[in-house]
Amino acid sequence: MTAALTAIPTLETERLVLRAPQMSDFEAYAAFCASDRSTGVGGPYSAAQSFSRLAALIGHWQLRGYGRWTVADRTSGAPLGVVGLMFPPDWPEPEIAWTVFGTAEGRGIALEAALASRAYAYDVRGWETVISCTMPGNDRSIALAKRMGATLDRTFNHPDYGELLVWRHVPNADARAEVPA
Amino acid sequence: MTAASLHKGGLDTARLILRVPNASDVDAMVAFFGSDHARFYSGPMSVGDAWRKFAGYVGQWTLSGYGMFSIEHRDTGATIGMAGPFHPADFPEPEMSWLLTEPKYEGQGFASEACTAILTHLFDDLGWSQVVSYIDPDNHASRALALRLGAVEDPAAVVPLPGCVAYRHRPGGMHAS
Numbered sequence: 642m643t644a645a646l647t648a649i650p651t652l653e654t655e656r657l658v659l660r661a662p663q664m665s666d667f668e669a670y671a672a673f674c675a676s677d678r679s680t681g682v683g684g685p686y687s688a689a690q691s692f693s694r695l696a697a698l699i700g701h702w703q704l705r706g707y708g709r710w711t712v713a714d715r716t717s718g719a720p721l722g723v724v725g726l727m728f729p730p731d732w733p734e735p736e737i738a739w740t741v742f743g744t745a746e747g748r749g750i751a752l753e754a755a756l757a758s759r760a761y762a763y764d765v766r767g768w769e770t771v772i773s774c775t776m777p778g779n780d781r782s783i784a785l786a787k788r789m790g791a792t793l794d795r796t797f798n799h800p801d802y803g804e805l806l807v808w809r810h811v812p813n814a815d816a817r818a819e820v821p822a
Numbered sequence: 823m824t825a826a827s828l829h830k831g832g833l834d835t836a837r838l839i840l841r842v843p844n845a846s847d848v849d850a851m852v853a854f855f856g857s858d859h860a861r862f863y864s865g866p867m868s869v870g871d872a873w874r875k876f877a878g879y880v881g882q883w884t885l886s887g888y889g890m891f892s893i894e895h896r897d898t899g900a901t902i903g904m905a906g907p908f909h910p911a912d913f914p915e916p917e918m919s920w921l922l923t924e925p926k927y928e929g930q931g932f933a934s935e936a937c938t939a940i941l942t943h944l945f946d947d948l949g950w951s952q953v954v955s956y957i958d959p960d961n962h963a964s965r966a967l968a969l970r971l972g973a974v975e976d977p978a979a980v981v982p983l984p985g986c987v988a989y990r991h992r993p994g995g996m997h998a999s
Contacts, residue, residue, distance in 0.1 A: 645832070645841060645842040645844065646842055646883060646884065661884075662884075663884065663885070664884075664885045664886075667885070687912075688911055688912070689910055689911045689912035691911070692885070692910060692911030692912075693874075693875075693878045693910060693911075694878075695881065695885065696877070696878040696879075696880075696881030696882045696884075696885055697874045697875075697877040697878040697881055698877075698881065699877075699880070699881030699884045699885065700843075700876070700877030700878055700879065700880030700881035700882075701877050701881075703842075703843070703844055703845070703877075703880045703881075704844070704845050704848055704873075704876075704877055704880065705845075706845075729870050729873055729874060729877075730852070730869050730870055730873050731868065731869060731870030731873075732870075800868065800870070801870075
């Protein structure tokens with residue numbers, strides 16, 4: 642019966658596996674959503690809201706043909722975050738979005754996964770450009786965008802999240818030559 | 823009872839294809855959730871919220887192993903509704919839920935045809951022994967359909983939607999009604 646669902650590809654990096662989100666990720670994802678660390682993505686959220694958000698980000702793959710992955714530790718398989726491509730209809734453009742769960746912060750995991758997502762967007766999807774949106778006070782995410790070589794493009798006013806900073810990543814033609822600082 | 827056949831990726835009825843939701847359903851489902859017709863489904867809501875709500879219906883198939891089917895009118899190819907087991911995290915059990923995307927699809931037996939096939943699939947193919955529906959007392963059409971499908975009011979059920987009444991479907995119900 643589920644044969645008609647879009648197959649979600651698996652990507653591997655040096656330390657990570659980016660794979661299809663699944664029910665076993667829910668506990669870690671809900672814990673992140675319930676914490677103050679989720680304010681950057683509009684949280685905190687209840688368990689019910691977290692389930693709906695996880696279901697929606699999975700459904701995004703079926704509706705757009707791309708989406709966000711669960712980022713897992715290559716050795717242990719433990720879910721460390723959710724990173725990938727997203728473009729709901731109330732978003733200005735497709736973006737690379739990242740969340741890293743509390744236990745995995747400070748290890749460069751978001752950068753490694755975001756770079757893999759950007760390569761997928763450019764090399765596999767053939768995109769010419771891609772953005773990332775951050776809340777103005779989210780220093781950690783802003784630092785990551787800059788570290789990837791993105792520059793501040795403009796602001797975007799979202800009805801639920803308020804004013805967002807739109808960071809434009811290096812274009813496809815320049816991405817392979819880009820080495821993060 | 824309308825005959826249904828299981829084929830790859832879906833169920834067939836006399837007039838409908840019941841299948842896993844996909845991108846071709848987006849326009850109809852976003853329009854539905856943005857309309858007053860969706861007042862029993864938390865609507866109307868913004869385009870972004872409608873899209874995310876529909877995306878959540880799709881994603882539930884992966885998380886739960888089952889979900890709501892899209893109802894496609896075979897002759898026209900139009901998406902006319904959704905029906906099937908809906909199971910958000912704050913529900914104590916899956917809920918047999920149904921919706922038609924526009925008033926013009928009502929009154930023709932489409933919801934009944936879809937739900938009969940899906941309930942048969944849940945009971946006969948998946949081995950479910952029963953499934954509940956939570957219905958707002960003001961939703962006369964849905965209440966009438968639940969009763970026609972043989973569901974019986976269950977006053978002991980835990981109802982996660984304030985004000986709604988629980989109706990429980992069982993395998994023998996459709997034959998008895």
